[in-house]
Amino acid sequence: MLSKLTTSAQTRQWPGHIPVEYVYTAGIAGEAFLRALKDRGMLLTSQCPQCQTVYLPARLYCEQCFEETKQYEEIAPKGWVHTYTVAHVDIDGEALAVPQIYAFIRFGGTNGGLIHRLGQTQPHQVSIGMEVEALLLPGKERTGSINDITCFQPTK
Amino acid sequence: MAKVAVVGAGMTRFVRRAQETGRELSWQAAKMALDAAGLRLKDVDAVVIGSAPDAFDGVHMKGEYLADGSGGWCKPTLRCYVGGGTGVFAPIQAWYHIASGRFDTVLVVCEEKMSSCHPHPQGAFLTIFDHTTERALGPNLLWIFALEMNRYMTVHGITKREIAEVAVKNKRNALDHPCAQLGANLTVDDVLASEELAWPVNRLDVSPASDGAAAVVMCSEHVAKRTSPQPVWLEGVGWHLDTAYWTNRDLYYPQYLEYAARMAYDMAGIKEPRKEIHIVEPYDPFDYKELHHLEGLLLCKRGEAARLTVDGVTQRDGDLPVCPSGGLLGVGNPIAAAGLMKVCELFWQLRGEAGKRQVPGMPRRGLAQAWGDLMQVGTVVIMGI
Numbered sequence: 001m002l003s004k005l006t007t008s009a010q011t012r013q014w015p016g017h018i019p020v021e022y023v024y025t026a027g028i029a030g031e032a033f034l035r036a037l038k039d040r041g042m043l044l045t046s047q048c049p050q051c052q053t054v055y056l057p058a059r060l061y062c063e064q065c066f067e068e069t070k071q072y073e074e075i076a077p078k079g080w081v082h083t084y085t086v087a088h089v090d091i092d093g094e095a096l097a098v099p100q101i102y103a104f105i106r107f108g109g110t111n112g113g114l115i116h117r118l119g120q121t122q123p124h125q126v127s128i129g130m131e132v133e134a135l136l137l138p139g140k141e142r143t144g145s146i147n148d149i150t151c152f153q154p155t156k
Numbered sequence: 157m158a159k160v161a162v163v164g165a166g167m168t169r170f171v172r173r174a175q176e177t178g179r180e181l182s183w184q185a186a187k188m189a190l191d192a193a194g195l196r197l198k199d200v201d202a203v204v205i206g207s208a209p210d211a212f213d214g215v216h217m218k219g220e221y222l223a224d225g226s227g228g229w230c231k232p233t234l235r236c237y238v239g240g241g242t243g244v245f246a247p248i249q250a251w252y253h254i255a256s257g258r259f260d261t262v263l264v265v266c267e268e269k270m271s272s273c274h275p276h277p278q279g280a281f282l283t284i285f286d287h288t289t290e291r292a293l294g295p296n297l298l299w300i301f302a303l304e305m306n307r308y309m310t311v312h313g314i315t316k317r318e319i320a321e322v323a324v325k326n327k328r329n330a331l332d333h334p335c336a337q338l339g340a341n342l343t344v345d346d347v348l349a350s351e352e353l354a355w356p357v358n359r360l361d362v363s364p365a366s367d368g369a370a371a372v373v374m375c376s377e378h379v380a381k382r383t384s385p386q387p388v389w390l391e392g393v394g395w396h397l398d399t400a401y402w403t404n405r406d407l408y409y410p411q412y413l414e415y416a417a418r419m420a421y422d423m424a425g426i427k428e429p430r431k432e433i434h435i436v437e438p439y440d441p442f443d444y445k446e447l448h449h450l451e452g453l454l455l456c457k458r459g460e461a462a463r464l465t466v467d468g469v470t471q472r473d474g475d476l477p478v479c480p481s482g483g484l485l486g487v488g489n490p491i492a493a494a495g496l497m498k499v500c501e502l503f504w505q506l507r508g509e510a511g512k513r514q515v516p517g518m519p520r521r522g523l524a525q526a527w528g529d530l531m532q533v534g535t536v537v538i539m540g541i
């Protein structure tokens with residue numbers, strides 16, 4: 001017999017939750033990446049000594065060769081839009097007061113990239129391939145987070 | 157049945173709080189195992205990942221998350237999971253990858269990063285209890301073990317003092333393990349005097365929460381014979397469930413394990429386990445569980461394991477060395493990695509590479525076992541040279 005509950009009063013129900021919270025570490029390479037961003041406003045890459053792949057953000061090892069990617073190098077946070085979207089509603093389906101642009105940004109000579117907000121621009125002005133640079137928080141306000149980058153903005 | 161060998165093993169240090177991400181831990185262990193086998197990632201045909209609840213690392217789809225650090229880039233890869241039993245279940249997955257004839261070389265990587273989970277990984281366990289009949293009572297994980305330990309002690313007339321000998325032995329053995337978290341020279345009185353958590357369980361009866369990873373490389377017979385100076389063969393595998401309702405188990409005896417052990421002994425052609433197994437690495441997240449599991453493995457009569465321990469039979473230089481690694485109680489308990497650590501230990505012991513931990517007398521066959529899920533799964537591998 002198929003039955004359907006139409007109100008919670010028809011059966012015993014009670015709320016519950018799984019009571020866990022988390023503390024994450026960035027890891028060996030991730031820690032170095034966040035420090036370069038916080039202290040110098042730069043993006044840290046690491047290169048595989050075997051296949052020469054340059055990972056951005058920096059990684060500890062090459063997923064293709066399994067070698068340690070020991071050659072670290074910092075680059076300026078300037079790249080281009082690889083693809084983007086414009087969000088109009090939030091996770092609950094409520095309209096955003098201001099549509100938010102999210103982009104996948106790539107950087108020259110590297111494999112990988114960053115997902116981040118695009119700012120100081122309007123959706124109709126954004127195009128794939130447009131050059132962008134990071135708008136960083138003032139040094140003293142940075143905490144060592146990807147949000148030390150306020151957003152990427154069109155290169156001036 | 158096609159023969160399958162372990163040809164390399166590796167592990168990270170087990171620590172309370174690792175800076176490395178789970179991926180980085182996995183890579184460290186996997187790289188060490190490959191280097192030990194003299195193989196490269198390109199030699200690996202498939203990857204098996206073992207990791208216990210996603211809720212520990214705080215990463216959903218943890219198998220996918222760990223895949224690149226486990227060598228799964230552009231390879232057939234799976235993640236297996238039977239809770240605490242995972243670390244010995246993972247090499248069983250690799251065994252049938254290879255025994256099927258489809259793959260020659262499989263990398264097995266087990267990882268857990270429990271320090272991510274706050275305030276304590278136990279929080280992730282609170283919802284394993286039945287939400288209708290049990291959760292309203294506010295149970296925590298220790299209750300299961302305390303109730304089981306009491307039942308085991310009472311049925312057999314075993315004392316806390318006898319059981320504490322296991323913690324003393326394993327933590328002392330762990331002093332010789334370079335990756336150990338909790339090696340220590342303790343006395344039975346130290347264990348009995350440690351904080352009472354839920355009677356009869358005291359703090360030093362329990363393994364710690366840990367971060368770490370372990371890995372092994374497994375091969376088909378023809379690849380093992382070509383690449384390895386001393387393959388260690390998987391002679392038997394077994395895994396089995398009991399009922400998931402813990403109130404439908406007696407608790408004094410681990411029936412889940414007897415089923416799994418019989419399956420493995422049958423495959424290995426073992427008729428008299430006590431005579432034919434030279435080293436045992438049973439799952440010891442609590443000291444009484446080592447005893448419980450020795451009985452479930454049919455390595456002694458029911459209720460006899462405590463006596464063997466008190467008599468020194470299970471010491472590293474005893475007649476039946478048990479947890480020569482230091483076990484979960486001493487080396488640490490990053491869940492899935494802890495189980496695979498036991499397989500690594502057999503690999504090193506059987507090849508005579510265990511250093512200060514080496515069991516004397518050139519042991520030729522060992523057994524590793526883990527336990528978990530809703531405390532009703534047993535996983536067993538038997539390895540020999």
Ligand SMILES: [Zn+2]
Nearest residue numbers: 048051062065
């Ligand atoms: Zn590479």
